[in-house]
Amino acid sequence: MRDDVIGYLLKAPAAARECPDVAAWWPRHRELAAIWRNPMDRAIAGGFAADRVGWAFASGYQAALHALFPNAPEDRIAALCVTEAEGNSPKAIKSTLRRVVDAWVLNGAKRWTTLGPDGGLFYVAARDAGIPGERAVIRVVQVAADSPGVTIQSMPPTHFVPEVPHAQLNFENVQLAADALLPGDGYDDYVKRFRTVEDLHVNAAIFGYLVREARRLGWPAAWIERTAALLHGLRAIAGEDNSAPAAHIALAGALAQGTALIEETEPFWSGAGEDAAVSRWRRDRELFAVAGSARVRRAARAWERLRPA
Numbered sequence: 001m002r003d004d005v006i007g008y009l010l011k012a013p014a015a016a017r018e019c020p021d022v023a024a025w026w027p028r029h030r031e032l033a034a035i036w037r038n039p040m041d042r043a044i045a046g047g048f049a050a051d052r053v054g055w056a057f058a059s060g061y062q063a064a065l066h067a068l069f070p071n072a073p074e075d076r077i078a079a080l081c082v083t084e085a086e087g088n089s090p091k092a093i094k095s096t097l098r099r100v101v102d103a104w105v106l107n108g109a110k111r112w113t114t115l116g117p118d119g120g121l122f123y124v125a126a127r128d129a130g131i132p133g134e135r136a137v138i139r140v141v142q143v144a145a146d147s148p149g150v151t152i153q154s155m156p157p158t159h160f161v162p163e164v165p166h167a168q169l170n171f172e173n174v175q176l177a178a179d180a181l182l183p184g185d186g187y188d189d190y191v192k193r194f195r196t197v198e199d200l201h202v203n204a205a206i207f208g209y210l211v212r213e214a215r216r217l218g219w220p221a222a223w224i225e226r227t228a229a230l231l232h233g234l235r236a237i238a239g240e241d242n243s244a245p246a247a248h249i250a251l252a253g254a255l256a257q258g259t260a261l262i263e264e265t266e267p268f269w270s271g272a273g274e275d276a277a278v279s280r281w282r283r284d285r286e287l288f289a290v291a292g293s294a295r296v297r298r299a300a301r302a303w304e305r306l307r308p309a
Contacts, residue, residue, distance in 0.1 A: 006039040014050040014216040039067035043201040047208030060205030076120025081110040095126035106174040109292035114169025121216035138186035149174035160286040245302035252299035
């Protein structure tokens with residue numbers, strides 16, 4: 001096990017193996033996961049090993065899941081399944097979980113499940129059908145991909161990071177053991193927390209990728225230095241209580257620094273000529289705009305929570 005991930009980024013060979021699909025990425029990710037046990041270090045190292053943004057994202061996403069679900073298996077691709085036809089708010093979640101004697105029965109459907117076509121374990125958010133009330137009570141339950149009643153259908157590729165597949169999942173009377181249910185409030189303890197955890201790990205992974213490209217393509221040392229500082233900051237924030245307003249404010253500041261660093265890379269990419277990484281980067285950088293408004297709201301709520309009553 002190693003814990004010197006920033007030093008690793010600055011010293012390890014800067015060439016990356018070509019990785020066209022999940023079948024090529026997953027074994028490499030597992031190799032790194034065995035070396036880097038801390039989820040944030042795993043995200044950064046996985047990003048550094050990636051030959052494109054998509055696999056940096058995939059490694060960051062898996063690392064984030066292991067941060068949120070420490071007992072997640074190492075040998076299966078996992079996914080958190082929240083989004084449905086009407087969105088991902090508690091009101092939009094129509095999938096149901098019903099208690100039957102000493103077990104649970106899951107029914108419903110999910111969309112845009114990241115890495116879903118290759119998934120082995122799904123953490124599924126569903127409303128507890130046994131608790132009446134206007135506000136849905138959301139639970140999270142573990143579902144093996146090969147459980148009877150689970151159907152996985154690939155969705156069309158996205159126009160950025162198209163290598164990372166998504167799936168629609170259908171659950172029809174899926175029988176689950178009592179211990180498949182995770183403790184606590186499914187929305188507050190898992191879905192909401194994951195937004196912060198995912199931001200930390202995915203951004204760390206992508207900046208790990210960018211450090212490798214910076215070294216490979218000869219970008220200025222000053223840019224690499226400031227990116228290394230950003231990664232140190234993200235690692236520190238990841239060690240804090242990710243539900244605390246101070247952590248959300250610090251993360252907002254770190255992501256703003258990251259945005260500035262990315263803007264600075266434009267002339268660096270332009271100077272790389274016909275390198276294959278250039279066209280992929282221009283295609284995939286839209287990923288950074290995803291959930292931008294949600295991040296703004298998260299920071300605003302954090303400031304509100306810190307104001308004196």
